[in-house]
Amino acid sequence: MADIAELRARNADFWARAAQGWIRQADRHDALGRPLGKVALEALRLEPGERVLDVGCGCGGTTAELAAMVMPGGLAVGLDLSEAMVAAATQRFPGLTFVDADIEAPGPVAGSPFDAVFSRMTLMLLPDPVAGLRNIRELMRPGGRLAATVFRASAANPWLSATVLGVAPHVGALPPLPVGAEPGPFAFADPAYVKRVLADAGFR
Numbered sequence: 001m002a003d004i005a006e007l008r009a010r011n012a013d014f015w016a017r018a019a020q021g022w023i024r025q026a027d028r029h030d031a032l033g034r035p036l037g038k039v040a041l042e043a044l045r046l047e048p049g050e051r052v053l054d055v056g057c058g059c060g061g062t063t064a065e066l067a068a069m070v071m072p073g074g075l076a077v078g079l080d081l082s083e084a085m086v087a088a089a090t091q092r093f094p095g096l097t098f099v100d101a102d103i104e105a106p107g108p109v110a111g112s113p114f115d116a117v118f119s120r121m122t123l124m125l126l127p128d129p130v131a132g133l134r135n136i137r138e139l140m141r142p143g144g145r146l147a148a149t150v151f152r153a154s155a156a157n158p159w160l161s162a163t164v165l166g167v168a169p170h171v172g173a174l175p176p177l178p179v180g181a182e183p184g185p186f187a188f189a190d191p192a193y194v195k196r197v198l199a200d201a202g203f204r
Helices: 004-024 026-044 061-070 083-092 129-138 159-171 191-200
Strands: 051-055 075-080 097-100 114-120 140-149
Touching: 004 026, 004 083, 026 061, 026 114, 026 140, 051 061, 061 075, 061 083, 061 114, 075 083, 083 097, 129 140, 129 191
Parallel strands: 051 075, 051 114, 075 097, 114 140
Antiparallel strands: none
16 A cells, blocks of 8 residues: 555545546536435534534535534535635635645644534545544534544445446556555445544544
8 A cells, every 4th residue: 555645645636637527517416425425414413503514525515505504603614625626616605614625634724613524425535534533623622523424345336346347448447446444435344444543533
């Protein structure tokens, strides 16, 4: 497995190249992704007046949903690694707060400390999930809540292998899929690993 610095560089490069496609399909991604975040959204039990951070907000659709749940008097802040997607989110949802930042890099985020943190299909992609989750915890108030969704094992998600096989004849050789705990869709498939990462980051 590559070292953390190399994985971070790859991650930043991937999202810089992928951003325009996500921006063009933002409404479609919101509709397709909504069921993937529903269980975490419900688990947070957000209330008006609370402050919530959306980690991996993409083009802002999830942040807008969170904002509607904490109004009046609350605050929803969207955070994403992609500068282009944060710019698109700001255009799509004027009046909401979006931050272009790497959650693995320590630093303040406007609006903290947060009562709750939400993340849809992002934590599994972090090159150093312990660092990322530790920073998330530092941005939360004592007793704050974290709710996130990730994919289970690849065997339960045949869509990825089917997609790779389908596009290979058109795009040529593809890099190998991540294995084990390497950053990727199924990095958080093992519940024991997830518990260990959360514990190492200081969560209980």
